Amino acid sequence: MQTLLFATNNQHKVEEIQNVLPAHYHVITLRNAGIDIEIEEPYDTLEENAHKKAHTIFEMTRKNCFSEDTGLEVDSLEGAPGVKSARYAGIERDYKKNNEKLLQELANKNDRTARFRTVFCLIMDNHVHYFEGICEGTIALAPKGIQGFGYDPIFIPKGSNHSFAEMNIAEKNKFSHRKKAIDKMVAFLESLQHGKS
Template structure:
């Protein structure tokens, strides 16, 4: 399928997510480009089942569903924490590990229980997909490597941020300001590639 054209200043863009943390992050990242961001929840769009087996597949599924339902360009991401000692888990199942109640404290304990003190290598992956109502899509991947902290630290961020220390840092994502995290995160890296290709 052909690659979609980029977005123009003044465009309306649906963010295909019901996650308030992601909405805040993307609103900050998209600031200054003249793009009006509308969340899927504002439009009452359902969340499609994430049935793909890769980050890219799930991002494309969500973006296409939102673009076709809204008649507007849509941006979706699929992201997750991958832990080497767990064979890359939770990976695409990162949100599901937290369960329907979004119990990330429990999910972080599950990770800690499954790894050894010397097996703490981990990485975050984010794939962004821009889709248009005609079905055209383009995807961009970002990754940041790091380690699992000995215990959760920090109150900022969301999800697994309290247990992830990016390479070259001593602080977890949850101990960083939004600006500090957004400068280096997996989502910021995917967004940089998206911005270069698709934004005015």
């Protein structure tokens, strides 16, 4: 069993990741590790914010760890909300308000294409590695579904007629940006185990 310290206290993300990791990986959150801090995300790129979180925890614990940062990029809004996705409608990170603001911004837009982009930062034996996952899709006209979190009720992945919030985790993982990044990270970790890198 290999333990990975995940620099987050977002239980939704933990559940998604634990659901797709092979059984011999065990994810520990900051709370599980007895770490109660809020790590700022001050940068303009997902990569920098992910590194900030992982590096902060690595410096505290000296344990191999990983973090992620995810943004919803809407083409007609020039990539917004992007790196500001979690706090789009205010610092309180209110999912419902974020969705409402985005739908208002798109009220008079014909182009509703968008993508979720996630970047994982893994610090392993003092080396930094990045893994990216992208899911293309469109923004719905109104929220649909009660599953998931964040922008899931208004994001419809390419290849489906349902929003992420209308899917269970297994269905979502057929499209998920987060799963794509995790798969890349797992492939890297497995290659280390087998001496291929």
